[in-house]
Amino acid sequence: MGIFSAPSPSPTAAAHSPGGSALCAVDRTPSTYIEFEGVKLGTRLVDFDLNIQAGETIAIVGPNGAGKSSLLRLLLGFEIPDQGIVRVAGRAVRDLRPKERARLLSWLPQRLNVSSDFKAIDLAMATRYALGEEPVTSRFQAEKALAQLDVAEFAERKVTTLSGGELQRVLLAALVAQDAPLVLADEPANHLDPYHQLTTYRALANLARQAKTLLVVTHDVALLPLLGPAAQVRVLGLERGRLQLDAFLADPNLPRALSDLFRVPISRRADGGLEVAWKIDAEELAL
Amino acid sequence: MKRSPVSSLAPALLLGAGLLLVSILSLVYDLPELGSKGQSFVLIDLRAPRLLIGMLVGAVLGVVGAAFQALFQNPLATPSTLGTTAGATLFAFLGLLVPVSHQIALPTLGAFAFAGALLTTLVVAGVATRTRTRLEEVLLAGVALSLAAGAISQALQLLADAHQTFAAAQWSMGQLPQIGYERVTWLVVPAALTVGSLIWLRKPIALSALGEDYATSFGLDCRKLRVQVLAAACLGVGATVAMTGPILFVGLIVPHVLRRAVSPSPSGLLPLSALGGATFLVASDFLGRELISGREIPVGVITAGIGAPLLFFLVVAQSNPKQLG
Numbered sequence: 001m002g003i004f005s006a007p008s009p010s011p012t013a014a015a016h017s018p019g020g021s022a023l024c025a026v027d028r029t030p031s032t033y034i035e036f037e038g039v040k041l042g043t044r045l046v047d048f049d050l051n052i053q054a055g056e057t058i059a060i061v062g063p064n065g066a067g068k069s070s071l072l073r074l075l076l077g078f079e080i081p082d083q084g085i086v087r088v089a090g091r092a093v094r095d096l097r098p099k100e101r102a103r104l105l106s107w108l109p110q111r112l113n114v115s116s117d118f119k120a121i122d123l124a125m126a127t128r129y130a131l132g133e134e135p136v137t138s139r140f141q142a143e144k145a146l147a148q149l150d151v152a153e154f155a156e157r158k159v160t161t162l163s164g165g166e167l168q169r170v171l172l173a174a175l176v177a178q179d180a181p182l183v184l185a186d187e188p189a190n191h192l193d194p195y196h197q198l199t200t201y202r203a204l205a206n207l208a209r210q211a212k213t214l215l216v217v218t219h220d221v222a223l224l225p226l227l228g229p230a231a232q233v234r235v236l237g238l239e240r241g242r243l244q245l246d247a248f249l250a251d252p253n254l255p256r257a258l259s260d261l262f263r264v265p266i267s268r269r270a271d272g273g274l275e276v277a278w279k280i281d282a283e284e285l286a287l
Numbered sequence: 288m289k290r291s292p293v294s295s296l297a298p299a300l301l302l303g304a305g306l307l308l309v310s311i312l313s314l315v316y317d318l319p320e321l322g323s324k325g326q327s328f329v330l331i332d333l334r335a336p337r338l339l340i341g342m343l344v345g346a347v348l349g350v351v352g353a354a355f356q357a358l359f360q361n362p363l364a365t366p367s368t369l370g371t372t373a374g375a376t377l378f379a380f381l382g383l384l385v386p387v388s389h390q391i392a393l394p395t396l397g398a399f400a401f402a403g404a405l406l407t408t409l410v411v412a413g414v415a416t417r418t419r420t421r422l423e424e425v426l427l428a429g430v431a432l433s434l435a436a437g438a439i440s441q442a443l444q445l446l447a448d449a450h451q452t453f454a455a456a457q458w459s460m461g462q463l464p465q466i467g468y469e470r471v472t473w474l475v476v477p478a479a480l481t482v483g484s485l486i487w488l489r490k491p492i493a494l495s496a497l498g499e500d501y502a503t504s505f506g507l508d509c510r511k512l513r514v515q516v517l518a519a520a521c522l523g524v525g526a527t528v529a530m531t532g533p534i535l536f537v538g539l540i541v542p543h544v545l546r547r548a549v550s551p552s553p554s555g556l557l558p559l560s561a562l563g564g565a566t567f568l569v570a571s572d573f574l575g576r577e578l579i580s581g582r583e584i585p586v587g588v589i590t591a592g593i594g595a596p597l598l599f600f601l602v603v604a605q606s607n608p609k610q611l612g
Binding site: 076102106113122126128129178 | 490494496507546
């Protein structure tokens with residue numbers, strides 16, 4: 001059961017940002033990190049403690065209703081904890097103004113509320129709203145991000161006319177354009193075909209390589225190895241609002257722990273990938 | 288969200304030219320033969336102030352409609368669906384029906400309508416600013432309030448005498464008044480404040496159409512924006528309802544038509560809707576005045592008469608299977 005105990009987080013003494021006031025207190029240096037302290041949110045999260053260092057790649061896994069998305073929603077300030085405190089870069093999320101938060105955290109939404117007025121370039125520019133810069137600068141950065149995700153050709157297309165996979169790439173470009181040090185993604189590939197699942201995870205891994213702190217919520221364990229080197233991807237397993245598993249992807253005991261968490265057999269392939277090893281019962285199917 | 292200047296300016300210029308054209312037309316068309324003195328009276332004292340009121344009312348309704356549709360991410364969100372119009376109407380009815388005297392002074396009526404718009408908007412805003420309220424619930428609250436206010440308005444008519452009821456019914460069809468500049472000066476300040484502030488907020492309003500969560504994630508203060516937009520809308524709509532009675536369909540139809548016709552940038556839609564609303568209302572009023580000679584059709588009847596079938600057509604035309612995928 002060794003891997004069920006959380007790796008000891010580094011001391012949290014630096015929790016209080018040095019500056020203290022206003023915008024400049026938002027810290028983009030490697031001390032940036034995430035902290036949950038005694039957080040309770042209804043029954044979705046119970047007495048929840050967690051520390052994440054800057055630059056870590058985190059996969060949050062667990063069955064449906066385990067509280068995975070609630071973690072992200074608390075970080076984004078969409079919800080306020082009943083008890084406890086959530087800190088980002090040493091500052092309580094509830095004390096951050098929306099624009100300050102947007103300079104720290106970016107979010108890849110699971111689905112976009114499609115508005116027919118928006119072209120891809122508008123979407124990529126929208127995420128730079130908090131920076132309060134000239135439209136020319138926003139446009140330049142947005143075009144750069146679209147090119148980086150190979151969707152420059154869609155810039156002037158209405159987002160309503162894009163396919164699911166194309167829209168996902170545009171949303172990823174918008175995420176890149178926002179250029180925040182923390183990147184949150186909630187089931188980023190749930191609704192995509194295998195090819196776009198692959199490209200989405202590769203794009204996220206690319207952000208992780210650029211020293212961004214990456215939190216990906218998923219229940220698709222097969223995709224985890226795409227996030228980065230197995231020794232660096234930290235897997236957090238949630239069940240009924242509690243942290244049940246905290247181990248690196250390379251941990252030899254991980255498949256067994258994941259099997260317990262998801263209540264299906266999960267095994268490691270020879271190439272290090274994870275797979276759900278269903279047994280298909282021919283007799284049962286014949287019924 | 289700035290386009291190249293050409294693409295955002297061209298539709299604005301086109302609409303401006305259209306507005307100018309219908310304005311001139313509504314001023315000089317079929318001017319009665321009354322000698323130069325009589326003509327200048329009709330032109331300057333009757334038609335010009337009416338034209339100005341039409342522009343102001345249309346601009347307010349157009350821009351508020353565009354702002355509500357973005358903010359509530361719902362193509363049906365308008366001052367009429369959010370209860371603003373119904374609240375203003377109910378209180379204006381109170382002003383029209385309750386006092387014993389048949390004539391009620393305009394400032395009083397305006398104050399009543401504004402109070403009604405404010406009250407319903409405050410209730411809706413109260414729902415809107417609770418932390419975990421979803422926008423659909425805000426819209427539902429608005430619809431419920433509208434229906435309740437409409438029912439009370441009807442009940443009030445039963446209590447009034449025939450003369451008052453007729454006046455109220457006539458007023459509730461929505462028409463542009465024909466009396467001097469006093470009303471223009473009453474309307475110009477709230478209308479300018481509403482149109483100006485919503486155009487000023489065009490960028491955050493446009494971004495809010497991407498959904499509150501997503502917009503919040505890149506730094507939009509959605510709760511603050513809700514309050515700002517509702518307050519601005521309440522001011523303008525309250526003032527226009529007091530002036531003209533409820534005029535429906537302008538806020539609904541103008542942004543839809545513009546979106547399809549010129550596909551402006553999301554934030555560019557707001558100033559264009561102000562221009563388009565002014566043009567649509569002035570044109571509708573002109574039609575209502577000239578369609579049947581010697582009899583005026585209230586402008587609210589015209590806007591609904593054009594707007595309702597147009598909306599139906601747009602919905603049918605839009606529901607092609609490609610959009611569903």
